[in-house]
Amino acid sequence: MKSEDFDLLSRLVRDRSGLVLTPDKSYLLESRLMPVARKIGVKGLDELVVKLRQRSDASLERLVVEAMTTNETLFFRDTKPFEQLTRLVLPNLLEKRAAKRQIRVWCAAASTGQEPYSIAIALKEEGAKVAGWKIELLGTDINLEVIERARAAVYSQFEVQRGLPIKLLVKYFKQMDGDKWQLNQEIRDMVQYREFNLLHDMKSLGQFDVVFCRNVLIYFDQPTKAQVLERIAELLPDDGVLYLGGAETVLGVTDRFEPIPNERGLYRPVRKK
């Protein structure tokens, strides 16, 4: 790929999604954008770039950004965060929010829905403890196509076998034709989905008690990471909780969060003095 083409594509993806593509990742552009090129009827990436240069085409730009943002996800990914949710985070909130009986949770990169639905199932499994509570789960993603998939909540046999215990599959899914499984309506109704870009102003989303922002920041450069984390801090009360992915940290990025001791991946906001 010509370096000026790489620059144009990586700048477009970075400006729209925050995703940083270094030149050693040019193979990613090739593998992910070839389907886009085919979709719009051009031969290769050269012609795709020509189209992008010719005129401002919001729908083509969207296709490119969506193809480049990673959607890798699975049910109960890493297990531990969901164990922490029911052992530590939820009991704490049930005590602190006893007057309001309301909890708001945000999955900042919901992808095809596995993470928000895992949270919904984990909460549902808590049964009587959360009965009568208003629990709002918001799932957002930059990619409209994956949001549509999340709303439909139809998963392949392969997807339902990654991370989801068989007892929960039997309990919460119905088998469709072929090898597809659909999550039942009750769990689907627990999650609202919205298209949202993490680089945009977050205030319109409201306040949250828990934010899951796992395995997203790894794709951002340092200033973008700091900016996103600082904005998330504004949405959390003092006793709110932020989840990051196993390979992510706030250390050296921002002082607006600090790790919760002995709870890997969990952070709490730090108020400015």
Next chain:
Amino acid sequence: MKSCLIVDDSRVVRMVARKILQDLSFHTIEAEDGLKALDICKRELPDAVLLDWNMPVMNGLEFLIALRQLEGGSEPKVVFCTTENDLEHIQKAMAAGADEYIMKPFDAEIIQSKFAQVGLI
């Protein structure tokens, strides 16, 4: 080192499963039908059983029911691994005491995920 008994009438499936389980640090034993697997379990119970459903002589479900009646037979974690991919079969397996259920085709990631869920890893 934990042990896993692989029960499948397909030599190829046993070979693929053996490779995956050995990479996960399991000592593996193999049987090509339920009856042979049951004989092995009567001598020494493994920590885990990866179990096909459709096999000659004794099928996976019959093996599981017999295993659970052995002394100490409730101990091994049994993970079905079968092309019987419908809800009815899954429910039957769970009722007979299966701990997890893999719908074929499988790969290393699925086996690892299921074995982790039942506390084998």
